């Protein structure tokens with residue numbers, strides 16, 4: 408069983424690297440961003456509510472995303488669960504505390520948080536490029552800047568929380584997708 412958190416600023420490559428990690432280690436992939444975008448695409452009540460935050464670059468309220476993740480964990484077949492990758496969650500210290508508690512009461516735990524470290528200029532370039540094809544309401548310059556501010560002020564403290572638990576590892580998130588994946592694999596192999 409391997410439970411990982413993939414963490415980093417918007418555009419740091421969490422989704423890109425998660426796709427490779429889940430294939431190699433046969434993990435379940437829980438991406439709060441993907442779940443919320445599906446709700447938006449389906450035009451559900453939750454999707455409309457979430458989009459009112461996402462389109463401004465703000466975080467969706469903690470209780471909403473925490474509930475979503477708890478439901479996903481409870482939907483797993485315990486006998487077939489090799490582990491989970493949490494992608495884009497937790498994004499606040501409140502979410503981190505809730506995650507650790509919800510795992511503990513289910514006799515589970517996180518093994519590692521891996522941060523993808525990428526400088527701001529590169530993040531902005533990647534997201535602007537993605538915006539040209541994604542049609543995402545949050546991939547425009549104004550919203551990208553708001554997301555980076557939110558990351559700095561609300562999400563960054565999550566690293567100190569996992570450093571205290573001795574579960575934090577940082578990985579350089581620039582270079583080719585394969586090079587970054589190799590760095591991540593090395594960190595995972597040191598842990599398992």
Ligand code: B4P
Pocket residue numbers: 415416417418419420421422423424439440441443460461464465466467468472494495496497498502533534536537545554580581582583584587
């Ligand atoms: P997310 O879906 O988590 O998305 P993200 O941070 O924008 O992207 P990610 O880091 O996954 O980057 P990607 O691999 O796509 O969140 C979206 C929004 O949902 C949040 O802003 C928030 O409002 C809401 N939300 C989600 N979770 C939440 C939570 N827990 N609490 C509250 N709100 C929440 O890569 C980005 C681009 O870079 C891609 O185009 C990719 O092709 C490119 N790229 C990747 N690796 C590269 C490399 N090595 N070199 C060059 N380009 C690369």
